[in-house]
Amino acid sequence: MVCDRCKRVVAEELDKLGYTVLQVGLGEADIASPGGEVDLEQIREVMQANGFELLDDRKTKLIEQVKLAIIALVHQGEEAALHINTSDYIAEKVGVDYHYLSTLFSSFEGITIEKYLILQRIERVKELLVYNELSLKEIAYMLGYSSVAHLSNQFKKVTGLTPSHFKQLKTEKRKTIDKVQE
Structure with a gap:
């Protein structure tokens, strides 16, 4: 889960199954069951029907935690952390x-x-x-790039376009956060 809407859907679906939802955060949910029993297969089926994956082994959870740490770092305003060593940040998180x-x-x-x-x-x-509210220089600083040139080179390498050309296209060429590596 990577957004408030996702968290809401998870909470609603768990509630429908009869669980007491204590907390839903990015990538996790704390629940209580009236009878004390939790039916993981039932939860897995409902989550998969809504496009979510139930993570129940340690390695998969660690990978999800790494992804969530990076998403928080880049997309959710942990701006100061973008100017520190990324490997230290992830290991700490x-x-x-x-x-x-x-x-x-x-x-x-x-x-x-x-x-x-x-x-x-x-x-x-x-x-x-796309929002067109910040200059490329401001974006570069905000995301921890050493320079506008570094951002531009990396942008072109990944997208095949310069940032200014991308801006001129006026078409939505973005992916949802959870689809970025595909």
Whole structure:
């Protein structure tokens, strides 16, 4: 889950199943069952019917935590964190050694954490360019790029377009956050 609407859908569906929803956050839900029993298969089916995946093994949860940390970093205004070492930030957020996370992420996702971060940043740049409220220099600083040239080069490498050309297209060329690596 990556948005408030997603959290609301999860809470509503769990409520329909008769669970008491204590809290729904990004990528997790705390619930209580009146009888004390939780039917994970029933929850899995309902979540899958709504486009969600139930994560119940440790490695999958760690990968999801890495993704959520990156999404928070890039999309949800943890601006100050963009100017620190990304590997330290992720390791601190997830509470696991970065080298282990990096190896695990690459083996499961088929791309590196760094590549995933770059793809998320480029999607955020696209969003900000579409809104047309900030200059490229402001966007570069906001997202932790060392310069406008660095942002422009990375943008072109990923999209095949310069930021200014993308801005001129006036068509929606963005992806939803959860589809960025596809």
